[in-house]
Amino acid sequence: MSIPPWKAAFLASALDGRALRLGSFELKSKRISPYFFNAGDFYRADLLTALAVAYANTIHESFSSSSSLPDADADALPFDVIFGPAYKGIPLATATTMALAQLPGGAGARYGRVEYSFDRKEAKDHGEGGSIVGAPLKGRRVLIIDDVISAGTAKRDAVAKIQAEGGTVVGIVVALDRQETLPDSAGSAIGLLRREFGIPIVAILTLENIVQGLKDSGVASQDDLRRIEEYRAKYGATD
Ligand SMILES: O=P(O)(O)OC[C@H]1O[C@H](OP(=O)(O)OP(=O)(O)O)[C@H](O)[C@@H]1O
Numbered sequence: 001m002s003i004p005p006w007k008a009a010f011l012a013s014a015l016d017g018r019a020l021r022l023g024s025f026e027l028k029s030k031r032i033s034p035y036f037f038n039a040g041d042f043y044r045a046d047l048l049t050a051l052a053v054a055y056a057n058t059i060h061e062s063f064s065s066s067s068s069l070p071d072a073d074a075d076a077l078p079f080d081v082i083f084g085p086a087y088k089g090i091p092l093a094t095a096t097t098m099a100l101a102q103l104p105g106g107a108g109a110r111y112g113r114v115e116y117s118f119d120r121k122e123a124k125d126h127g128e129g130g131s132i133v134g135a136p137l138k139g140r141r142v143l144i145i146d147d148v149i150s151a152g153t154a155k156r157d158a159v160a161k162i163q164a165e166g167g168t169v170v171g172i173v174v175a176l177d178r179q180e181t182l183p184d185s186a187g188s189a190i191g192l193l194r195r196e197f198g199i200p201i202v203a204i205l206t207l208e209n210i211v212q213g214l215k216d217s218g219v220a221s222q223d224d225l226r227r228i229e230e231y232r233a234k235y236g237a238t239d
């Protein structure tokens, strides 16, 4: 089955900007992957816009229904702050906050008062100090936005950081769910995080979407597709 047109358009932007590359790449988890998604490659205005709009639509689709999250008023947004973990999460949080407020058809007006923040990898010890830049997190409902979930380590660190600041994480949004197992487990990183934190975790694209999109567009060689299938057979998650 083909992927929906808006996901296909996003995938085309990723290939156009070479944010999605085929080859051999070492991941944070030390796995060697036949493909890599680098959100840092969306550095051109049109590509960054396409990326931010795709995140904004995904957030609007997945989190606009207050019933998807506990304790949310019927008309209120289920989050206050969009948090982008350093480094790649920083432009994602900033651009997506703007794209949400610009959603067409009146939807954007709902998001006009959404705030963003991000962390520093090293705390600043002068000036305003601290490790959070942007909206304070204490007592706020926070939506994490990041590029990719592979093993979930970076997301776990972000949740701990937000909780230490007094915020409550209400969801996580990524561009790509690589649908991989955690080290020493058959379950996916995303599944484990969902169960552990009891929050929705959504992705613009999954590896399955990418494989389908590559097949539909004819961009990948048979060899590329075979290597992705082999990687999936080795590390693909069962949930
Ligand atoms: O561990 P996971 O949650 O599955 O995610 C993998 C993360 O690792 C990378 O970020 P990294 O921490 O290397 O920082 P960067 O944003 O500075 O590239 C990548 O950008 C993903 O966000």
Ligand SMILES: O=C(O)c1cc(=O)[nH]c(=O)[nH]1
Binding pocket: 026, 027, 028, 029, 035, 036, 037, 038, 039, 147, 148, 149, 150, 151
């Ligand atoms: O797991 C990672 O480190 C990772 C995978 C990927 O596709 N892109 C990325 O930036 N990091």
